[in-house]
Amino acid sequence: MRLTLIIYSLTYGGAERVMSIMANYWAAKGWQITILTFDDNKIPQFDLDSRVLYTPLGIASKSPNAIIGIYNNLNRIGTLRNAIINSKPDVVISFMSKINAITLLTTRWLNIPVVISERSNPIKSYLGGAWKQLRQQTYPFADRIVFQTKIARDCFPLELQNNSCIIPNMVVLPPIEKQSSDKVLRERSLVAMGRFVPEKGFDLLLQAFAQLNNRYPEWTLTILGDGKLRPELEYLRNQLGLSDRVYFPGMVKNNYDFLQQAEIFVMSSRFEGFPNALCEAMASGLPVISTDCPSGPREIIRDGIDGILVPNEDVSALAAAMERLISDEEQRKSLAVRAPEIIERFSVEKIMGMWEEVLAEVITDFSRMEKPTKNLTP
Numbered sequence: 001m002r003l004t005l006i007i008y009s010l011t012y013g014g015a016e017r018v019m020s021i022m023a024n025y026w027a028a029k030g031w032q033i034t035i036l037t038f039d040d041n042k043i044p045q046f047d048l049d050s051r052v053l054y055t056p057l058g059i060a061s062k063s064p065n066a067i068i069g070i071y072n073n074l075n076r077i078g079t080l081r082n083a084i085i086n087s088k089p090d091v092v093i094s095f096m097s098k099i100n101a102i103t104l105l106t107t108r109w110l111n112i113p114v115v116i117s118e119r120s121n122p123i124k125s126y127l128g129g130a131w132k133q134l135r136q137q138t139y140p141f142a143d144r145i146v147f148q149t150k151i152a153r154d155c156f157p158l159e160l161q162n163n164s165c166i167i168p169n170m171v172v173l174p175p176i177e178k179q180s181s182d183k184v185l186r187e188r189s190l191v192a193m194g195r196f197v198p199e200k201g202f203d204l205l206l207q208a209f210a211q212l213n214n215r216y217p218e219w220t221l222t223i224l225g226d227g228k229l230r231p232e233l234e235y236l237r238n239q240l241g242l243s244d245r246v247y248f249p250g251m252v253k254n255n256y257d258f259l260q261q262a263e264i265f266v267m268s269s270r271f272e273g274f275p276n277a278l279c280e281a282m283a284s285g286l287p288v289i290s291t292d293c294p295s296g297p298r299e300i301i302r303d304g305i306d307g308i309l310v311p312n313e314d315v316s317a318l319a320a321a322m323e324r325l326i327s328d329e330e331q332r333k334s335l336a337v338r339a340p341e342i343i344e345r346f347s348v349e350k351i352m353g354m355w356e357e358v359l360a361e362v363i364t365d366f367s368r369m370e371k372p373t374k375n376l377t378p
Contacts, residue, residue, distance in 0.1 A: 001026070001031040001032070001090055001091075001359070002031070002032040002033075002034075002087070002088055002089050002090045003026060003031060003032070003033050003034070003089055003090065003091055003092075003093060003359075004034045004035075004036060004084055004087045004089035004091075004092045004093070005019055005022065005023055005033065005034065005035045005036070005092075005093045005094075005095075006035075006036045006037075006080070006084075006092065006093070006094040006095070006099055006103050007019050007035070007036075007037055007038075007094070007095045007096060007099060008037060008038045008039060008060065008096055008098075008099055009037050009038065009039040009041060009056075009060070010035065010037055010041070010044035010045055010046055010048075010054070011039070011041060011044070011045045012045050012195070012225070012226075012251055013195070014119070014169070014273070014274070014275065014276040014277070015095050015096060015119040015273075016044075016045065016046060017046055017276055018095075018119075018169050018170070018276070019035065019095055020044065020046035020047070020048060021170060021172060021348065022093075022352065022355065023035055023048060023049065023052045024047075024048060024049040024052065025348060025352050026352075027049040027051040027052045028049060032053075033049075033051070033052045033053065034052075034053045034054075034055065034087040034089070035048070035052060035053070035054045035055065036055050036057055036080065036083050036084070036087070037054075037055070037056045037057065038056075038057055038059050038060040038076070038099065039056055039058070039060045040056050040057075040058035040060070041056055042056060053087070055083060057079050057080065057083060059072075059075060059076040059079050059080065073102070076102055077102065077105055077106045080102065080103070080106045081106045081107075081110070084106065084107065084110065084112070085110070089112060090112075090113075090363060091112070091113050091114070091115060091359055091362060091363065092107055092112055092113070092114045092115070093114075093115045093116075093117070094114065094115070094116045094117070095116075095117050095119055096117075096118075096119050096120075097118065097120075097122075097127055097131065097135055098127070098131055100116040100117070100118075100135070100138070100139070100142070101131065101134045101135050101138045101139075103116065104116065104138040104139070104141045104142060105138055107141075108141060113143040113362045113363060113365075113366040114141070114142055114143055115142065115143060115144045115145075115146060115358060115359070115362060116139070116142045116144075116145055116146070117145070117146040117147075117148075117167075118145070118146070118147050118148070118152055118273070119148065119273045119274075120152075120271075120272070120273040121151070121152060121155075121271040121272065121273060121294050121295050122152055122155040122156065139156075139160055140159065140160065142163065143163075143362045143365065143366060144163060144164065144165065144358055144361070144362050145160055145163060145164040145165075146164065146165055146166075146167050146355075146358065147164055147165070147166050147167075148166065148167065148168055148169065148273050148274035148295070148296065149166065149168070149273075149274060149295040149296055149299055150166060150299075151294050151295035152273065152295050153166060165354075165358055167351060167354045167355060167358070168274050168299065168346055168351065169274045169276055169279065169346065169351070170346055170347065170348045170350075170351035170352065171279040171280070171282075171283050171342050171343050171345075171346040171347065171348075172280075172283070172348060173283065173343055182257070183261070184249075184252075184257050184258050184261055185220075185222055185258060185261040185262055186220050187218070188216075188218045188219045188220065188263060189219070189220050189221070189222055189261065189262050189263055189264075190209070190219065190220070190221045190222070190262065190263065190264045190265070190266055190322065190326075191221075191222045191223075191224065191258055191259065191262035191264070191265055191266075191281075191286075192205055192221070192222075192223045192224070192265065192266045192267065192268065192277075193223065193224035193225050193255060193258075193277045194224075194225050194267075194269070194275075194277055195225055195226070195227040196225055196226055196227030196228060196229040196230050196233060197227050197228065197229060198229065198270065199269060199270050199271050199272075200225075200268065200269050200270075201268035201269050201270045201291065201293075201313070202223055202229070202233055202268060203229075203232075203233065203236055204268045204270075204291075204313060204315050204318060205221070205223070205266060205268035205318070206221075206233065206236050206237055206240060206242065206246065207236075207240070207315045207319075208268070208315045208316075208318040208319040208322060209221050209242065209245075209246065209319070209322065210240040210241070210242060211315075211316070211319040212319060212322060212323055212326065213240075213241065213242065213245065215323070216323075216326055216327075217245075219245075219326060220245050220246070220247065221242075221245065221246045221247070221266075222246075222247045222248075222249065222258065222262070223246070223247070223248055224249060224250075224251070224252055224255060224258060225250070225251060226248075226250050226251050230248065233248065234248065255277075255280060256280070256284060259280060259281055259284035259286060260284055262281075262286060263286075263287075263332065264286065264287055264288070264289065264322070264325050264326070264332065265277075265278070265281035265282075265286040265287070265288045265289070266288070266289045266290075266318070266322060267281075267288065267289070267290040267291065267297065268291055268318060269290075269291055269293045269297075270291070270293055270312065270313055271293050271294050271295070272293055272294075272295060272296040272297065273295065273296060274295070274296045274299070274300075275290075275296050275297065275300070278290055278296070278297060278300055278301070279300060279342055279346065281339075282300070282301075282306060282307065282339040282340065282342040283339075283340055283342055283343050284339075284340075285336050285337075285339055285340050286336060286339060287307065287308075287325055287331070287332045287333075287335035287336045287339065288301065288306075288307040288308070288335070288339065289307065289308045289310065289318070289321045289322060289325065290307060290308070290309055290310070291309070291310055291311070291312045291313065291314075291318065292309040292310065292311060292312055293312045293313075294312075297309060300342065300346075302338075305335075305338050306335055306338035306339045306341060306342070307335060307339065308321050308324070308325070308335070
C-alpha cells in the first residue's frame with residue numbers, strides 16, 4: 001500500500017502527533033508512506049520511522065492581501081499536486097480543515113481516492129467566512145470524512161455525515177523505559193499542557209488555582225507548552241500572586257517525565273477535538289480533571305471512575321474539583337488505578353484497524369466507479 005499523508009506541519013500539536021504515529025505504524029508494516037507538509041521545517045517535532053519519506057513543501061507563506069492570497073493558493077495547489085503525483089499514492093489522507101480543502105481542490109482531477117479528517121470542533125474553531133465556504137464546497141469531493149467524535153460529525157450536513165465515520169485518537173503506552181531519573185517537578189504538583197491559545201483555557205485554570213492559593217501553599221501548578229498567549233498568561237499569573245507557585249517550562253522533549261512525577265492532571269479547555277494530552281495523562285496513571293467541553297472529554301473520561309468532569313468555563317467548579325482531589329488522597333488513588341485502562345480502550349492496534357477498514361472500503365468503492373485510468377502526468 002502506498003499512502004500520502006498531508007498536514008500543515010509536524011510541529012507541536014495533537015493532530016501532528018497522531019499523523020506521525022500513523023505513518024510509523026504503516027511504515028513498520030512495509031507500506032510506502034509519504035508525508036507532505038506545507039511548512040518548510042526540515043526536522044519534524046516527532047520522530048519518524050526512517051522508511052517514511054518526509055517532504056516539507058515550503059508553501060505556508062502568509063498572504064497580506066486577497067490578490068497575493070489567490071496567487072499563493074494557486075502556487076500551493078500546483079506544488080502540492082506535483083508532490084502528490086510524484087508519490088504515486090493508492091490513497092491520500094489529509095488532516096485539518098484548511099489543508100483538507102486545498103487537498104480536495106488539488107486532487108479533484110487526479111483520480112486518486114482522498115480521505116480527509118476534521119481534527120477540532122467545527123463550530124468553535126474559527127476558519128473565517130471564505131474558508132468555511134470553501135470547506136462547504138470541497139468536502140463533498142472527499143471519498144470519506146473521518147471525525148473524532150459524534151459531536152463533531154453532527155455539526156455537518158446530513159449528506160456529509162452519510163459519507164463519514166468516527167475514529168478517535170489512539171493512546172500510546174508511555175515509554176516507561178525512557179523515563180528520566182531527573183526531578184522535573186516539585187512535590188505536590190498539578191500539571192497541564194497544551195498550546196497557549198484561548199481555547200485551552202489556561203486563564204481559567206490560573207484563576208481556579210488562585211482560589212486554592214492560601215489553603216494549599218505546598219501545591220504548585222506546571223503548564224507545559226508555549227504560544228502567543230504566553231505574555232498574557234505570565235502577566236495574569238503575577239497579578240494573581242502565583243509567581244512562585246505556577247511554572248511555564250515551555251515545550252519539553254518528553255511530556256511523560258512530567259506526567260510521571262505529577263499528582264494531578266487538569267485540562268481547562270473551552271473546546272477540543274479529541275485531546276491527546278488528556279489521554280496521555282490517563283495512560284500515565286494520573287487522576288484527571290477536565291472541563292466537559294465540546295468535544296472529546298466526555299468520550300474519554302468515565303466521570304467518577306477514571307476522572308472528573310466539570311462544567312465548561314466554570315472557574316468555581318474547576319477550583320472545587322481541584323480541591324476535592326488535593327484534599328482526598330484515596331480518591332486520587334482510586335481514579336489513578338482505573339485511568340490507564342484508556343490504553344486498551346483506545347489502543348494503537350484498535351484505532352489503526354479502524355483506519356485500515358476505511359482505506360479498504362474507500363479503495364473498493366473507488367475501483368467500482370467508472371472512472372478513466374489514472375493519469376498522473378503533471
